[in-house]
Amino acid sequence: MAFFPHLLLATLEGLVTSAVLALTALGLSLVFGVMRIVNVAHGEFFMLGAVLAWAITTTLTGHPAFGFAVALVVSPLIVGAIAWVSERLVLRRVEYNPEATIVATIGLLYIIQQLALTFYGPEARPVAPPFNYRIQLPWFGYSGYKLSIIAASALLLLATWFVLTRTRIGLVMRATQYDRETAQAFGIPVGRVYGAVFALGAMLAAIAAVLIVPIQQAHYLMGLDPLLLSFIVVIIGGLGSLRGTVIAALLIGVSDGIISVFFSPTLAKIIATLIVAMVLVFRPQGLFGTAAK
Amino acid sequence: MTDSKRFFDLGKSGLTRRTALKGLAAGAGLMAAPGFVRYSQAQSSAPIKIGFQAHRTGIGAAYGRWYEKTTNAAVKLINDAGGINGRPVEIIVEDDGTDPKRGAEVVAKFASQHKTDIVFGTLFSHVVVGSAPTAGELKIPYYVVSEGYHVASGKLNRWVFQPGITDVRSQVTSVAPWVAANLGKKVTMIYPDYAFGYDHRDYFAPAIKAQGGEVVAQIPIPPTESSFTKYLPQIPADTEVLYHVMVGPGVLTFVKELGEFYGSNKPQLFGFIDSLEAVDINSPGLEFLDGSHFWEGSPRYAQANDSEAQKAYRAAVGIDDNGASTTDAKDVSTAAHMFGCWETLYVIKKAMEDSGYKGPEDRAKLVEATEALTEFKEGPEHPQGDKKFNGKIHQVFGHQNISKVEGGKLNVVHRTSIEDGMYEPEGDYTTQPL
Numbered sequence: 001m002a003f004f005p006h007l008l009l010a011t012l013e014g015l016v017t018s019a020v021l022a023l024t025a026l027g028l029s030l031v032f033g034v035m036r037i038v039n040v041a042h043g044e045f046f047m048l049g050a051v052l053a054w055a056i057t058t059t060l061t062g063h064p065a066f067g068f069a070v071a072l073v074v075s076p077l078i079v080g081a082i083a084w085v086s087e088r089l090v091l092r093r094v095e096y097n098p099e100a101t102i103v104a105t106i107g108l109l110y111i112i113q114q115l116a117l118t119f120y121g122p123e124a125r126p127v128a129p130p131f132n133y134r135i136q137l138p139w140f141g142y143s144g145y146k147l148s149i150i151a152a153s154a155l156l157l158l159a160t161w162f163v164l165t166r167t168r169i170g171l172v173m174r175a176t177q178y179d180r181e182t183a184q185a186f187g188i189p190v191g192r193v194y195g196a197v198f199a200l201g202a203m204l205a206a207i208a209a210v211l212i213v214p215i216q217q218a219h220y221l222m223g224l225d226p227l228l229l230s231f232i233v234v235i236i237g238g239l240g241s242l243r244g245t246v247i248a249a250l251l252i253g254v255s256d257g258i259i260s261v262f263f264s265p266t267l268a269k270i271i272a273t274l275i276v277a278m279v280l281v282f283r284p285q286g287l288f289g290t291a292a293k
Numbered sequence: 294m295t296d297s298k299r300f301f302d303l304g305k306s307g308l309t310r311r312t313a314l315k316g317l318a319a320g321a322g323l324m325a326a327p328g329f330v331r332y333s334q335a336q337s338s339a340p341i342k343i344g345f346q347a348h349r350t351g352i353g354a355a356y357g358r359w360y361e362k363t364t365n366a367a368v369k370l371i372n373d374a375g376g377i378n379g380r381p382v383e384i385i386v387e388d389d390g391t392d393p394k395r396g397a398e399v400v401a402k403f404a405s406q407h408k409t410d411i412v413f414g415t416l417f418s419h420v421v422v423g424s425a426p427t428a429g430e431l432k433i434p435y436y437v438v439s440e441g442y443h444v445a446s447g448k449l450n451r452w453v454f455q456p457g458i459t460d461v462r463s464q465v466t467s468v469a470p471w472v473a474a475n476l477g478k479k480v481t482m483i484y485p486d487y488a489f490g491y492d493h494r495d496y497f498a499p500a501i502k503a504q505g506g507e508v509v510a511q512i513p514i515p516p517t518e519s520s521f522t523k524y525l526p527q528i529p530a531d532t533e534v535l536y537h538v539m540v541g542p543g544v545l546t547f548v549k550e551l552g553e554f555y556g557s558n559k560p561q562l563f564g565f566i567d568s569l570e571a572v573d574i575n576s577p578g579l580e581f582l583d584g585s586h587f588w589e590g591s592p593r594y595a596q597a598n599d600s601e602a603q604k605a606y607r608a609a610v611g612i613d614d615n616g617a618s619t620t621d622a623k624d625v626s627t628a629a630h631m632f633g634c635w636e637t638l639y640v641i642k643k644a645m646e647d648s649g650y651k652g653p654e655d656r657a658k659l660v661e662a663t664e665a666l667t668e669f670k671e672g673p674e675h676p677q678g679d680k681k682f683n684g685k686i687h688q689v690f691g692h693q694n695i696s697k698v699e700g701g702k703l704n705v706v707h708r709t710s711i712e713d714g715m716y717e718p719e720g721d722y723t724t725q726p727l
Contacts, residue, residue, distance in 0.1 A: 006526050013523045064577075114350075122354025126545050128577040134553055140526070143553040216519055217545050221352065225519065261523040265515050 014257025033240015238289020447720015
């Protein structure tokens, strides 16, 4: 295959990765930014989203698009509810102590993963995409559904940006992120905001998973990769910075696509890790983050 | 203490510290003396304990579940027919998490804690390679159902056997002539980037070359990869046959992306069913495989010419004509591999009977008795077909099936002879000391 089509394919692949990664990482970044805690179970919320999408689409009959649309709404809601409950029952009890939260969320990770193994099983199960449209380019064919993931992700990111910057809920979240105690002094129910942010973070991961599941299948171990990549993106992009997260996701996703097509996937991972190390050394707050107060 | 109390019934005679100490010492002496009281008891009726190293969790969990079902079905039959040497067989399961490090720990646990007679059952090659040294050190026979070439290569040790399933080298050697004659001679290989994939890479290329064909490209894919489109441009345009063997949850994606990439203008596909074990061949996205060919160890779908033994085996394990569970049609089995558990257990039975196996002190005799085996006849104990066993490399050789995907089923179109898969042995375990 000639150079240009090869590059085009690599870029398209990279963009799909970026789109899903941006949503997942944004969830992690929100929780990281507002609550100042590390949610190690984030990848499991992603996995839950995919597994629930499978459960919903197989329960509903009719056109695959109908089941998928329902999954896209219901699955994140269920995951959000689970996240909210675990925030209330676990994280609040350890008072968001950074070390204790890490241990607690590792515990959550295993609990969710093993419950999925017990009730869902070890198989990788497919979900039918809402539509099967293959775009034939002069050099190769490409999945229309994959292109729609990029568009859907962009819309969702815009929506999140709108909520965070143009609505009252977003204002309350940003106030809590900026200074927790002052926010509380001004009558903001910080506890409820934390619960909501944790749920929202998990929902973003679940939405990303529902989008990806028609091309990747639901599997109980699928949460690990998105978790690691999300951490990389959040570190590079900067804590709680929406813009930083999106740009870092694009950087990691597209470079991963291009480097793994032209060189090797291992090299792509090496370079991503190297970027993380460099950012940590020269700009610990991330490319677009503000220094911690 | 509670045990010795009951044993000596100290309650009646009045317990002094001295008698209690004596009792304790005597009890300890009894426990320490090998083969004394406890042993003569074991000889008559105590069960033969088989440690089953199972992939209950981790990437191999789907295989592990069906390996367990097959094992339980075979053990039930063996016990119903009087067990081994008149003793019942007891299976003790430990999860290895499909992880080599954990695998080695599990083998050690079987040997020292559960005190099983042997260890059995593992599939994933990295777990076998990781566990084999421990089995060798602890001198406990280790019967694997893994199909990697590692056992036959002579690089493991005298305690490791693969008597129930053929190895990858044998499989690829035997299917190469058919591929060259029926599908094409210019082959591109796509395989996982670790030991199991390397067996394919190293032995298929020379095998197809011997048939006048050639491998035009080799594309290794990391086992954790979840998206494959980016590798597909590496497939040369003059490829006639795309040889694919993938393992893990990404397989459906792989096939789907191949379909999107090629559309209707595709090369011939030849795959190893390993990719699609436990996956319904009629899953959405797999339409692209229609008309393509697969290697199968034992056919998933019931065939018109199935033997009575094959039918009985399928009924005992609980799979229907589509190779799915009889209780849940969506629960597709790993039929191409799991028969190996069944056949391995019968090989163990035969070797234990030949050696008059009584207990762990006879393990060396059991190894020699297994090495002395040469042939297994097709029948209820070997439903997949007859086999030849090479005691020097601890590896069995058998028939392979090539199946075509037609009308949502896999139909066997060719069955290789045992000789097709024979190769010059590279090692000899029998020269190693026991």
